Amino acid sequence: MTLILFSLIEADAQKTKLEKATFGMGCFWCTEAVFQRLNGVSNVRSGYEGGNVPNPTYEEVCSGTTNHAEVIEFNYDPAKISYEELLEVFWKIHDPTTLNRQGADVGTQYRSVIFYHNEQQKAIAEKYKAVLNKENAFGKPVVTTIEKAQTFYVAENYHQDYYLRNGEQPYCRAVILPKMDKLEKLFKTKLKH
Template identity: 85%
Template sequence: MKRIIMTSLVLFSIIGAEAQKPKLEKATFGMGCFWCSEAVFQRLNGVTNVRSGYEGGNVPNPTYDEVCTGTTNHAEVIELQYDPTKISYDELLEVFWKLHDPTTLNRQGADVGTQYRSVVFYHNEQQKATAEKYKALLNKENAFGKPVVTTIEKAQPFYVAENYHQDYYIKNGQAPYCRAVILPKMDKLEKLFKAKIK
């Protein structure tokens, strides 16, 4: 009898622990080079996982070299999981729009090509509505001095990029590209969103 009671207690504690785990949601953004995007979103409180990859193209399982040709129509994106009790989709969008230039078509700085386009891939109708509303507001307020060209598209198959692209800034922070391009974004993140950083 004691064994049955103990087993029941263990099961209830496991079930209780599972029920208390936050339900994670998914978001996907393209904002130029995914090395920069990954580095920024990895630092946000409530973001539990970030993967660099490719989305929005017409070639299955593309390689980095293929995507770089601009012929596969994929964008370099990050797919992240987040805890909506700690950070909202609205807040993720705020970081997305403030940490890149959403007014330049198919380019970010020196990175030029359709793979560097500004894009939000939504995973449900609520994300779509939120992104469209936010974009409309930015354009209405002329927030950037030019129209926002970010496209808002339904999520498509996501292909994880090669291993050497994952955690790129963490592994290569002293590399010239990281110091010249990513570090300024990290500084901007610190300045604008200090309260949201882990």
């Protein structure tokens, strides 16, 4: 009985160590596919955040009238991957210098955004962005916004695990696969095996 109780307490302690992060970097199908591969990341969900319409639908968000961004929200274990490392992946896998667009996806719903969940995340993201701009890391200013986390609305079921379920679709092969290849090249040591 004591061993079982200790295991439950230890399991609860492990759960409390997880932190939450929310990023938007264009289409959430791409973002979700990338972050699902990272060691220490779990419970990746696609959804909408930052708008002014409660419980928006995909169609409403795509119309560009709700002010929501397509984002992912996930848990991560800081003992396995730091917030700084998550931000490094975030900055390098998309173009943070294009305002309200990623590739062919255009509109405020595709903006580059970090929704921070505490003051430490805010400070880290702001400092990182300032360094990137000071060093002119992308040859153009980073336009990523850093905003306080708001209500996260989970996207419809067919958006969840999109790349895992639809990897052979033309969009996945043309748009997501190159990001996955880049992830493999730049962050091989951070990936789940």
